[in-house]
Amino acid sequence: MSYPIAAGGAGEGTRAVRAGLPEPVKYEPTLPGPVFAAHFHLPGEPTGPYTYGRDENPTWTHLERAVGELEAPGRDGVETLVFASGMAAISSVLFSQLRAGDTAVLPSDGYQALPLVRAQLEAYGIEVRTAPTGGDAQLAVLDGAKLLWIESPSNPGLDVCDIRRLVEAAHARGALVAVDNTLATPLGQRPLELGADFSVASGTKQLTGHGDVLLGYVTGRSGEPMTAVRRWRKIVGAIPGPMEAWLAHRSIATLQLRVDRQSATALAVAQALRGRPEVTGLRYPGLADDPSHQVASRQMRRFGCVVSFTLPTRARAERFLEELRLVDDATSFGGVRSTAERRGRWGGDAVPEGFIRLSVGAEDPEDLVTDVLRALEESAR
Secondary structure (H helix, E strand, O other): OOOOOOOOOOOHHHHHHHOOOOOOOOOOOOOOOOOOOOEOOOOOOOOOOOOEOOOOOHHHHHHHHHHHHHHOOOOOOEEEEEEOOHHHHHHHHHHHHOOOOOEEEEEOOOOOOHHHHHHHHHHOOOEEEEEOOHHHHHHHHOOOOOEEEEEOOOOOOOOOOOHHHHHHHHHHOOOEEEEEOOOOOOOOOOHHHHOOOEEEEEOOOOOOOOOOOOOEEEEEEOOHHHHHHHHHHHHHOOOOOHHHHHHHHHHHOOHHHHHHHHHHHHHHHHHHHOOOOOOEEEEOOOOOOOOOHHHHHHHOOOOOOEEEEEOOOHHHHHHHHHHOOOOEEOOOOOOOOOEEEEHHHHOOOOOOOOEEEEEOOOOOHHHHHHHHHHHHHHHOO
C-alpha cells in the first residue's frame, strides 16, 4: 500500500491528510521528522538526489510533493519548489523569467509589497504596467508583455478576475502567466487547471494556518520556466529551514477542515455586516451580491477566510479593533485565530483610512459574529 494519492481520485480532505507522505516503513513514523543537514555523505560522483543543503532536502521533498498533490492532483509534469517566504517565491518567478527590455503586467491593487517589486524590476530595465484586478482590466495592457501576474482574489480589496480568460489572452500574445493563489489556497482554486503557468503562494497564511511559519512555494509545469525558478532559488539561497518545512507539511493535514470552517464563518460574518449603517465597501466573494461573486463562482470552490469593509473614520476603525475580544489586532491572515487590522496603517495600499481587513479563524461562528457586532456597537460610543 502506498500513501501518496494517485490520479486525484480521493476527496480533498483525504488528499490533504495523505499528501506527500512517503511509503510506509515498519517502525518508522508516518511523517518523518525534519532532516537537519547542510551536507550529505557523497562519495564518488554527485549523482544522488541530496548533495548539499541549499539544493535539496528530504523534508522539502515531502512538502513539495504534498503541495503539488493539492495544486495539481493527478497531473504529471508538474513540480513544486518551496521557499523561505511568500515574497521569496514571488521574487523567484519574476526575476527568473524577466530580462532587461521585457515587459511585465502586475495588478495595481495587489499585495502591498508589489510596488517595491515594481521599483526593482524597473531598476533592472524591465517595463512594468499595472491595471486593477476587477473587470479583467489587465487585458487592456497585455500587448507585448513577457509575463502577466494575477492576484485573485486580490489582497486586501478581494476583487476577482476571470483567470481562464486572462490566461488565454496572455498565451495568445506569448506571455507567461503566474497567479498568486495565497488567498484562495489550492482548496479554493487551482490556477494550473485554469491554464496558468505558475501558481505561487505564501504558505505563511492559510496553507499552514497557525501563524508560526514563514514559507512560500511555486508550482508549475516542468520545463525551462520552472528550471529557471529552481536555478534562482539556488543562486539567492531563498530556502526554508527543515523545521519550517516539516511544520508546514504537518499543518496541511488539517487544511480542508480549517478552510471549510473558516470559509463558512467568513460568510456568516459578511452576512452579519451586510446592511450595517456604519459599514461601507463590504467585500467577500462568497456573498451572492458581491461584485465578484459570479466570476468567483465559476473558478473557485471555496471563497476564503478574509472579509474586508470600511468604517467611517480612522478613529472609528481603531476603536472597533480595540473593542474586539476574540480577534487579535495583527497583520497577515489565514490563521486559526481571527485577526484584523486597519490596513491603511502600513501605507502602500490604496484603501480608505477606516478600511478593515478581517481574517476569520476557527472560532465558533456564533461567538465570532457576536464579538464583531458587539465591537461595532461599542466603537460608536
